[in-house]
Amino acid sequence: MVVKQFEWKPSVVLVGQPTTFYWNIENAKSCFGNNKPRTSSGNNGRHVYTYAQSKVTSWSCTDSRGNTTNLTASLTVEETPSTPRKPSISLVSGKVNVSWSKVNGAYKYKVYYRLDSNSWHYYTSSVGSSLLTNLTSSGTYQVRISACTVNNHCSDYSSISSIQISPPSMHSTWTGKYSSWWERPQYYNGTPKYSGAFGTYTHKHIPVAVYAGGDLFSVRTDNTQDDNFYVYVSKGTQEVLVHTINNWDDPHTNAVISILPHGYIEVRIASRGLAHKFQSGVILKSKTPYSLNFECVDGCNSQQVNYEAYPQIHYTGWGKHLIYTKYEVINGKNYRRTYSKVNGSEQRLSDLAQYTLSYYDSNRDMLCVASNTLLNASPDTRVNLNFMCTENHSGLWSKADYSILDLNDDSGRIVYDSNGKFIYLKDMIAVAGTQRVLFTESDSADPTTGTRWLSEWIRGEGVKKITQVGHNYSAGAYLKKGEKLYIVAGISNSTGYLSGNLELYNTDYNLVDTLQGDYSYVRRVRGIDGMAVMSQGTSDQTTRGKHYTLELK
The missing domain is CATH 2.60.40.10 (Immunoglobulins)
Structure with missing residues (x-):
């Protein structure tokens, strides 16, 4: 049968x-x-x-x-459901909230939306409200609803509701505090390699500010009072001096701050590892949770030497993971080599000299590292962009194509060959599981010659130019506002000097705002969107540096 x-x-x-x-x-x-x-x-x-x-x-x-x-x-x-009533639409914390009355017999709803007069897109919702996310552009968003059965027999569209979304603007606030001013004693036709306000220097110190327990915690430095170098920690409007380095002015020893489990605060003051100019790193810890009363726990005396430069702290699914640099003298040259440390176990990530950025994506439980390569160990010949990641850390690292990386194969991690142009790392982030690296690509280490572009590398897409900038060390940072990602670009105000106006770009690289001033080293605050700290000051030392916050509103 x-x-x-x-x-x-x-x-x-x-x-x-x-x-x-x-x-x-x-x-x-x-x-x-x-x-x-x-x-x-x-x-x-x-x-x-x-x-x-x-x-x-x-x-x-x-x-x-x-x-x-x-x-x-x-x-x-x-039976085809009745046509839904006109939906309500509002803007909540940077996201578009859409709500509508339920329709009898509807199993699901199709939420249609479009920007201005562009094509309609839709997604499906099983309830009578929804959030529109990942809206990357400003303009008028229109929304309409259709009620559907389980087998996609859908009603007519509801009437259209509209909402206007304006791009955020940048707002700076002086904290009332001063910050380090420094001039690199390396000159090109009388112009220094860089000079200006450096209280939030460098991009390779991560993070310098965190938001936790309802307060903003940040570190800044000030070397403008006398011949000493002062490190301060603030909690909201409170601030305390936590460390002094006598007869020192170099902001390469700027600190990072993090919140340990149970609310204890850790401050790591970076080591300066040059053979001819050495300064040990120092680690401080608060005596009680969320307090500004600190004690030294490492690098406290000449018998406790800490060699961790450019510290970058991440709290991952496998515990605290530190990415940092060690200065190692090889054939008379200072090699800046990248290291990884988990639970006290140290791993060198490359034999080459490098500068490094890192970012932990908690949604993917993935820590990624981006770096350039210092040819002949010289920081003035930093080229190419390298990339690697680790998940559920077991000592294994992967390439950008997700294949296993052999740590002895430095060429296997190159994702962008700059063909001899210089790469200055700025920031790193992951959005919807995709890593992005912000950097300046320059023709020259000489700040008075050549052309420079702020660019970004996007995993799976490659390198894209954003805007032309005036200095290798001009600011560059990612900031989020709601579901939207923005890029802060520092535009040098005078030839050869890094501070200047800030420009805000969306991910279509359209300019959406400009903030006038002499700003440098914009550093994203960890734990809250749309906020950063930065320094403000000119190439003239008499102006001193100032410590600022930056917010997208």
Whole structure:
């Protein structure tokens, strides 16, 4: 016995639409269904139903050997839901909130949206409210709703609701505190390699500010009072001096701050590892949770030397993970090598000299590291962009294509060959699981010559130019506002000097705001969106540096 057909066709119809039941059971001696005998093949003609229902047709057929087969065929009759009322629409914390009244008989809703007069897009919601996310552009967003059955029989569209989304603007606030001012004693035709406000220097110290327990915690430095170098920690409007380095002015020893489990605060003051200019790193810890009362726990005296430069602290699914640099003298040259440390276990990530950024994506439980390469160990010839990641850390690292990386193969991690142009790292982030690295690509280490572009590398897409900038060390940072990502670009105000106006770009690289001033080293605050700290000051030391906050509003 062979069942060639046993079905309602179509098996899903709307009220008032016709359907027919067909059957063909080859080699059946007898069939019985709906309490009466049936032929082995045929149809029941055209049927039209006047109300929504679900029914099952059940038969049994027997062949000449007495073998019996039970058969079922389902029919669903649906009624198109009524058209939803016009939805309500509002802006909440940078996200568009859409709500509508439920419709009887609706199994789901299709939420259609578009920007200005562009094409409509939709997503499905099972409830009467939803959030529009990942809106990357400003303009007028229109929304309409359609109510649908489980089998996608949908109502007419509701009336359209609209909302205007304006781009955020940048707002700076002086904290009332001063910060380090420094001039690198390396000159090009009388112009220093860089000079200006450096209280939040460098981009390779991560993070310098965190938001936790309802307060902003940040570190800043000030070397403008006398010949000493002072490190301060603030909690909201409170601030304390936590460390002093006598007869020192180099902000390479700026600190990072993090919140340990149970609310303890850790401050790591970076080591300066040059053979001719060494300064040990120092680690401080608060004596009680969220307090500004600190004690030294490492690097506290000449018997405790800490060699961790450019510290970058991440709290991951596998515990605290530190990425940092060690200065190692090889053939008379200072090699800046990248190291990884988990639970006290140290791992060197490359034999090459590098500068490094890192970012932990808590949504993916993935820590990624981006770096350039210092040719002949010289920081003035930093080229290429390298990239690697680790997940559920076991000492294994992967390439950008997710294959396993051999740490002895430095060429295997190159994602962008700069062809001899210089790469100055600025920031790193992951959005929707995709890593992005912000950097300046420059023709020259000489700040008075050449062309420079703020650019970004996007995993899976490659390198894209954003805007031309005036200095290798001009600011660059990622900031989020709601679901939107923005890029802060520092634009040098005078030839050869790094501080200047700030420009804000969206991810389509459209300019959306400009903030006038002499700003440098914009550093994203960890733990809150749309906020950063930065320094402000000119190339003139008499102005001193100032410590600022930056917010997107």
